[in-house]
Amino acid sequence: MSNPKRPVPAYEAPGSRPETARERAYFPELARGLAISAGHFLRNLLWSRDPSPDVLHRRGPNAVSTVQYPEEVAPYPPGYRGMHRLVPREDGRPRCVACYMCATICPAQCIYIEAGEYPEDPIEKYPVRFEIDELRCIVCGFCVEACPKDAIRMDTGTHCKPSYDRPSIVYGIDRLLKGPAVSHASDVWFKREGSDPPPEADPHPIPERGR
Amino acid sequence: MPDQPNVPPSSAASAPSGPVAPKPESPAPAAPQPPKAPAGFVNVEIDGRPLQVKAGTNLIEAANQLDIRIPFYCYHKKLTIAANCRMCLVKVSNAPKLVPGCQTPVTEGLKVTTNSPEVMDSHRAVEELLLYNHPVDCAICDQAGECKLQDYYMQYDHRPQRPAQPKLLRHKRKELGPTIVLDQERCVLCTRCVRFMKEIPGEPQLGVFGRGNHEYIDIFPGQELTSRYAGNTVDICPVGALLSRDFRFKARAFYLSQAVSVCAGCSRGCNTFLDHYDQVSYRYRPRENDAVNSAWMCDDGRLTYHRLVEKRALAPMLGRVGAGKPAAFAEAVATAAKRLEPFRGKAELAVLVSPQLSVEDLLAVAQLAKEALGASALYEGGLADGVEDALLLRADKNPNRQGLRLVAKAFGLELRPFQELVDAAEAGKLKALYVAGAEVPIDEHMAAAVLEPIEVIVTQAVHLDGLAGGSDVLLPASPHAEDDGSFVNFEGRLQRFERAYAPWGESRPHWALATELARALGFTWRRASARAVWDELRDRIPEFAQVDWSDLGPNAIRRPGIGLAPAAADARPPGYRERPVQLKARPPEPIQ
Numbered sequence: 001m002s003n004p005k006r007p008v009p010a011y012e013a014p015g016s017r018p019e020t021a022r023e024r025a026y027f028p029e030l031a032r033g034l035a036i037s038a039g040h041f042l043r044n045l046l047w048s049r050d051p052s053p054d055v056l057h058r059r060g061p062n063a064v065s066t067v068q069y070p071e072e073v074a075p076y077p078p079g080y081r082g083m084h085r086l087v088p089r090e091d092g093r094p095r096c097v098a099c100y101m102c103a104t105i106c107p108a109q110c111i112y113i114e115a116g117e118y119p120e121d122p123i124e125k126y127p128v129r130f131e132i133d134e135l136r137c138i139v140c141g142f143c144v145e146a147c148p149k150d151a152i153r154m155d156t157g158t159h160c161k162p163s164y165d166r167p168s169i170v171y172g173i174d175r176l177l178k179g180p181a182v183s184h185a186s187d188v189w190f191k192r193e194g195s196d197p198p199p200e201a202d203p204h205p206i207p208e209r210g211r
Numbered sequence: 212m213p214d215q216p217n218v219p220p221s222s223a224a225s226a227p228s229g230p231v232a233p234k235p236e237s238p239a240p241a242a243p244q245p246p247k248a249p250a251g252f253v254n255v256e257i258d259g260r261p262l263q264v265k266a267g268t269n270l271i272e273a274a275n276q277l278d279i280r281i282p283f284y285c286y287h288k289k290l291t292i293a294a295n296c297r298m299c300l301v302k303v304s305n306a307p308k309l310v311p312g313c314q315t316p317v318t319e320g321l322k323v324t325t326n327s328p329e330v331m332d333s334h335r336a337v338e339e340l341l342l343y344n345h346p347v348d349c350a351i352c353d354q355a356g357e358c359k360l361q362d363y364y365m366q367y368d369h370r371p372q373r374p375a376q377p378k379l380l381r382h383k384r385k386e387l388g389p390t391i392v393l394d395q396e397r398c399v400l401c402t403r404c405v406r407f408m409k410e411i412p413g414e415p416q417l418g419v420f421g422r423g424n425h426e427y428i429d430i431f432p433g434q435e436l437t438s439r440y441a442g443n444t445v446d447i448c449p450v451g452a453l454l455s456r457d458f459r460f461k462a463r464a465f466y467l468s469q470a471v472s473v474c475a476g477c478s479r480g481c482n483t484f485l486d487h488y489d490q491v492s493y494r495y496r497p498r499e500n501d502a503v504n505s506a507w508m509c510d511d512g513r514l515t516y517h518r519l520v521e522k523r524a525l526a527p528m529l530g531r532v533g534a535g536k537p538a539a540f541a542e543a544v545a546t547a548a549k550r551l552e553p554f555r556g557k558a559e560l561a562v563l564v565s566p567q568l569s570v571e572d573l574l575a576v577a578q579l580a581k582e583a584l585g586a587s588a589l590y591e592g593g594l595a596d597g598v599e600d601a602l603l604l605r606a607d608k609n610p611n612r613q614g615l616r617l618v619a620k621a622f623g624l625e626l627r628p629f630q631e632l633v634d635a636a637e638a639g640k641l642k643a644l645y646v647a648g649a650e651v652p653i654d655e656h657m658a659a660a661v662l663e664p665i666e667v668i669v670t671q672a673v674h675l676d677g678l679a680g681g682s683d684v685l686l687p688a689s690p691h692a693e694d695d696g697s698f699v700n701f702e703g704r705l706q707r708f709e710r711a712y713a714p715w716g717e718s719r720p721h722w723a724l725a726t727e728l729a730r731a732l733g734f735t736w737r738r739a740s741a742r743a744v745w746d747e748l749r750d751r752i753p754e755f756a757q758v759d760w761s762d763l764g765p766n767a768i769r770r771p772g773i774g775l776a777p778a779a780a781d782a783r784p785p786g787y788r789e790r791p792v793q794l795k796a797r798p799p800e801p802i803q
Contacts, residue, residue: 098351099349099351100466101350117459123351124384125460195383
């Protein structure tokens with residue numbers, strides 16, 4: 001049946017080897033298999049798991065390397081886009097000025113914004129509502145690219161938690177605004193306090209013509 | 212769409228392709244001579260293309276006729292020439308330096324160059340200068356998307372700003388008055404607003420203060436910008452300096468679609484664009500029509516868009532105030548017909564019609580009143596008179612009173628003032644009332660109290676205020692933004708408006724409600740659109756007998772296959788969002 005000249009394909013298991021006498025005796029092999037199982041059992045029973053938080057590189061006496069999700073989460077590879085966050089300013093307000101660039105470019109149309117007006121702030125416009133429907137979001141990152149104010153980033157390293165109902169996956173400002181505050185030298189609030197020009201703004205003020 | 216009043220009559224057919232060729236009575240001459248222009252017209256050459264144009268036309272308008280767009284900020288067709296923005300500098304053959312196109316009239320044989328490197332560099336330099344102190348805060352600017360600074364930057368400049376000294380800081384949010392807020396940093400000092408306030412309403416409330424780099428637009432000390440026409444300064448501001456406090460931060464301009472509409476705020480009927488997005492109206496903008504409103508509209512009319520979105524009746528209701536409950540549409544119509552049935556043809560039945568309805572609505576309602584309800588008169592409702600001025604605003608706050616008069620006359624129905632309805636109701640002569648349009652000229656609570664003893668009140672109403680609360684059957688109607696139709700203004704000018712979006716909720720146009728009511732009363736009327744109503748009934752009005760639906764516009768062509776009510780967002784592809792507004796005859800639509 002077997003043709004020695006026929007090359008054995010890689011997917012064919014080598015089953016044509018004749019069984020040895022020891023294998024034919026059955027019990028020694030049975031005992032050897034039980035010994036392997038018992039060895040793994042005792043090893044996992046008597047030694048603890050590798051406590052390293054780097055779950056992908058756990059070694060150690062304990063052979064169980066399963067990631068205990070959701071208590072443990074495997075880290076994303078570099079370059080992976082995690083979930084959004086709205087970047088706060090130093091004062092805790094969002095950097096977002098509700099310019100709708102992200103909502104405009106979003107191919108999944110999952111961003112909803114309503115703009116409002118700060119009464120006293122050098123930037124008058126802010127988002128009253130900023131909602132991302134994470135069920136519709138395809139995590140493409142276009143919103144981050146489009147944002148002119150560095151107000152939305154995908155650097156959280158997390159993903160959207162599952163839920164039993166849809167409304168709780170629509171994330172509002174309360175859940176999106178998190179993470180370290182960010183400032184740039186070009187930010188307007190470094191130049192002025194409010195909407196009025198600062199007193200030193202006019203280098204050539206018209207002098208008062210008092211007597 | 213630029214008007215072309217300056218095209219000579221002899222060359223009207225071939226104006227874009229060049230002057231009319233001389234009659235070939237002789238063999239062609241060796242050297243082509245420019246053809247003699249008709250009296251009052253001159254030959255010019257713009258970018259090598261010949262043009263015959265009326266003498267005295269400025270270069271911007273002349274080039275416009277050849278579809279050559281000279282950039283400008285301060286020039287406005289309806290205002291005086293200031294020539295202070297220097298954006299429209301072009302090269303002409305009779306001057307050593309570049310000249311402003313807005314200020315320079317055409318002369319015989321003038322050669323104009325608008326695209327040479329010298330001119331393009333001038334455009335670029337002016338644009339860079341205007342952006343020198345501009346804050347470039349497009350992200351929070353309401354003008355972004357319709358801003359000339361953005362357009363011309365992309366077209367002529369398109370390079371990073373050169374490092375310079377820090378930009379001048381000025382008032383970023385100065386509330387000039389009840390309607391307008393000014394951002395002095397964004398201003399390019401074109402003075403269009405100053406000239407407008409001085410020349411059109413004649414209320415010079417704005418001025419230019421300071422000198423040189425420190426100039427700024429402002430109101431005079433201790434005064435406010437209180438003019439009724441101040442909203443026009445927002446429209447004509449080429450940048451985001453003057454902004455409407457009502458529209459501020461409500462929507463981005465690049466999201467809005469425009470529908471050709473007519474202001475329903477008074478009987479002037481100013482031609483407008485209605486800007487809307489996702490089935491919500493956001494603002495009116497004036498549309499140029501020299502016969503009616505030039506290029507302006509009043510602030511009172513601008514704010515009437517609120518009536519399109521606020522306090523709307525969206526579902527049929529059965530029962531009066533307190534006991535009213537929503538009902539299915541068919542049930543409400545059947546109930547209305549059943550309650551009105553015993554009063555058909557009797558003097559105890561009155562019909563109240565509002566001049567807020569379009570001509571098509573009124574035709575269907577009048578036919579229902581005359582033929583189905585057997586009425587002999589219509590009571591005239593509508594809003595009470597208000598202020599009037601010499602420019603645009605009319606005292607009559609209803610857009611279609613002339614149309615109501617024409618329709619009533621056509622159906623042989625007598626028009627009676629609202630006071631007679633009040634008198635008849637107080638005398639106990641009325642037992643049933645059919646209302647089309649619930650606006651009344653007296654206080655609404657007083658009117659509801661007067662009409663309360665009437666046994667049966669069937670109301671078609673757009674809003675939940677007015678008489679709507681006191682009716683036994685309320686049928687929700689849609690306002691003029693949600694259907695095609697026409698108004699007749701106080702001069703008798705028939706003006707068509709177009710549907711911006713589909714009716715809200717379960718509301719339907721008045722003509723559809725009247726038709727449904729007639730069908731419930733045993734008639735077999737069938738109408739699919741306002742146009743069907745017009746085609747069926749316009750012959751009854753001798754003044755309209757010759758007017759075809761297609762002749763009236765609206766000037767935009769509705770494209771097929773694009774739904775008017777996109778669900779989540781305005782998902783129209785590019786080119787469908789901004790409809791070109793052109794006065795084109797379109798083929799008649801098939802009547803369904």
